[in-house]
Amino acid sequence: MKAARCTTYGPPGGIVVAEVEDPEPGPGEVLVRVHAAAVNYPDVLIAANRYQVSAPLPFTCGSEFAGVVAALGPGVSGPAVGTPVSGGVFTGAFAEQVVVPAGALRPVPAGLDMVHAAAFHVTYGTAYHSLVTVGAGAAGEWVVVLGAAGGVGSATVDVATRLSMRVVAAASSEERLAVARTLGAEAGIDYVRENLKLRIRELTGGTGADVVIDPVGGDHAEAALRALRWGGRFVTVGFADGRIPRIPLNLVLLKNVVLRGFEARSLRKYSPDAAAAGDAALARLVADGMRPLVSRVHPLADVATALAGVAERRATGKIVIDMEKGEMEEAA
Ligand SMILES: NC(=O)c1ccc[n+]([C@@H]2O[C@H](COP(=O)([O-])OP(=O)(O)OC[C@H]3O[C@@H](n4cnc5c(N)ncnc54)[C@H](OP(=O)(O)O)[C@@H]3O)[C@@H](O)[C@H]2O)c1
Incomplete structure (x- = not known):
């Protein structure tokens, strides 16, 4: 599969798209086919090794995604293959597939397409x-x-x-x-x-x-x-x-x-009730028409440009990588 790889710590320009082996879900894990992944400020910090926690080199960048369940690891009973999901990882989301613990997945709020779902939860x-x-x-x-x-x-x-x-x-x-x-x-x-x-x-x-x-x-x-x-x-x-x-x-x-x-x-670890109440309140707001502001959608090939938009303080709202897109789109 294709993935955005960080092989040396530094600015976004050093991140390149490369072929890597398809990941396999282990016990308790789920394989997701990624449709879209949002850029978050910590992605820039992790690539530069300026985040609180280091990611060992080499690694695949990206922490927030939306996609569809592709396979379940041993001991995992759901969500079923084909279910739309979104989720967060420390690294690995800027790729065609990502493996995540089953508990880290969330349903896509009704009404959000994959690009907006990827840009929503964080x-x-x-x-x-x-x-x-x-x-x-x-x-x-x-x-x-x-x-x-x-x-x-x-x-x-x-x-x-x-x-x-x-x-x-x-x-x-x-x-x-x-x-x-x-x-x-x-x-x-x-x-x-x-x-x-x-x-x-x-x-x-x-x-x-x-x-x-x-x-x-x-x-x-x-x-x-x-x-x-x-x-x-x-x-x-x-x-x-x-x-x-x-x-x-x-x-x-x-x-x-x-x-x-x-x-x-x-919050999710220490106050799960508050986290669940927040999810419910946000789902109601989405049902009323709330959508994240996505100002740019890039193909995976433009991952360095997408990260630079955030790193260089030019982004408004969210920048999203759409795995299905061949060219960059700027929102009207
Ligand atoms: N606590 C949490 O759970 C949590 C969750 C998500 C994000 N965060 C943190 O929240 C912060 C913002 O994240 P974000 O996703 O909103 O980032 P973002 O989209 O890049 O927005 C950050 C904003 O900060 C302003 N800014 C001021 N000085 C800046 C500088 N020197 N470089 C870059 N931006 C600067 C910019 O607006 P102006 O140009 O208008 O000043 C920019 O729009 C990050 O530190 C991130 O790690 C925390």
Whole structure:
């Protein structure tokens, strides 16, 4: 089969498509024929060996996919061959086939095609749980979303708006803020050119935000935290900026701020009920028409370009690799 191989750690340009042996499912595993796979920021970090956990060389890149069950390993009773599934792996998704533990597969929410199913669970799960499960966001509250045109950010704007929260989007250009507005953001702040703290206070009528969702980190985190109202909630989700903020705790104390983190894999392990409630809530939103924003669809041959779009901060929404496609498509 064809697979996107990383043979030396480094930037996306070093990743090449090569023929490798077809994988076989072992005990407890399922073989999936991959139809589409989404690019996530950690894929770039893993290829560069800058992620928390190293992937031993050589390996196949990619962590999120949608496809169809092709074979069951010993001891596995389902899902049946032919069932559409999506799932996550540490590496291996940018390939024509992937082997995963049976427990790591999820049904494709009704209404999502393979490209949108591949782009859904990581960003929308992160959006829902950081907003609701951890952030306790409620209808009518002001939510500030940093990196609002990115994968997690755009999903967060979408979910928050659909749950009747009022969104202030923050991003690095007017063009990127326009993307967040199409998803329902009421207001936008260009955090490169404007004062983030002052603008959040102005836009929320002087009281400050109820919730901040932060997948970016760097200097923007403290500025947004300073613009929370008394008792507001700050949820740290990721550090796309590359710099992990060091927050002075007096800021947390003075305004009774709640500072919390969200991490998708550990939620499923430590709080399966919350994970199941999130899946059900998201399935309802999909049934109402919610779809991830997919801005580009590449064939597997363009995997390096697809990863570079995320690595170089050019992506809006999600970039997806479609195993069935021969040429790149740009969404209208
Ligand atoms: N906690 C979890 O479970 C979880 C789940 C998924 C992802 N994450 C993490 O969340 C972060 C965002 O993931 P994502 O998939 O949304 O990534 P993404 O699609 O690349 O979006 C990240 C956004 O961050 C902004 N940004 C600011 N400084 C940047 C820089 N120096 N380089 C790149 N982007 C920069 C960019 O928007 P502007 O240009 O508009 O600033 C970009 O749109 C990553 O750190 C990822 O690992 C965490």
